[in-house]
Amino acid sequence: MLKGTKPLAYFMDIVGREPDICIRYWRMFDRHVAMGRLIRRELIEAYPGEPQLEYRMLFYALPGHEWRVDAMLTLLNEPGAWSDGRERRFGELLGYEGWQIDYWLTHRRSLTDA
Template sequence: MPKMHSEWLRQLPYLVHTNRELGLMLRGTKPLAYFMDFVGREPETCIRYWRMFDRHVAVGHLIKRELIDTCPDLPRLECRRLFYVLPGHEWRIDAMLKLLDEPGAWSDGRERRFGELLGYENWQIDYWLAHRPSFANA
């Protein structure tokens, strides 16, 4: 994440979920965590983080779904989409896949739905949509 971006995120009036997903999920305040990376090119820090989630999957505190597909723009690479949800929130995975795979340009409506599925509150999504810097639209 670019330094300017991370500094801006720290100034938000709420905590972003990034790198806090597991703790928020174990407290029951975040229903879904979503990760995407190239198979075989994942940073070791990500692999270690996912193993922490997997320990909670093993005892039934979380549910995991992993999808590996050819990357549309880079057909020589495979993309891993990794979802963890709280029990009872499995529907969020299907809803997120539908949102992510929907054709067309990303819009404020899709951004709002993305935030809702991840567990952000409406006021947080409203703030993000109203104040996000231009690099968030790329």
């Protein structure tokens, strides 16, 4: 992100059950937020169907790319099934190039079927 090649990072986990690796990443990102190199936006909501749980959506964006957070939230909240078109938009918002998204769309199902 600091090189400007990826404008947005997105994390989602259950509050209180985050993997240690995520917490370490967030601390690294937060150092750059403190220096003004990144923007941070966090949303915590009730987990659907499990009111005792909450989930966190955590976004880090390059300055000037805050619009990507709003666009990502719109995408994630669209009704209906997840599709290749939505997966493509997800990748675009994160800053992946078209060829990278094409590769992912071609190979992702074989990875999940294994």
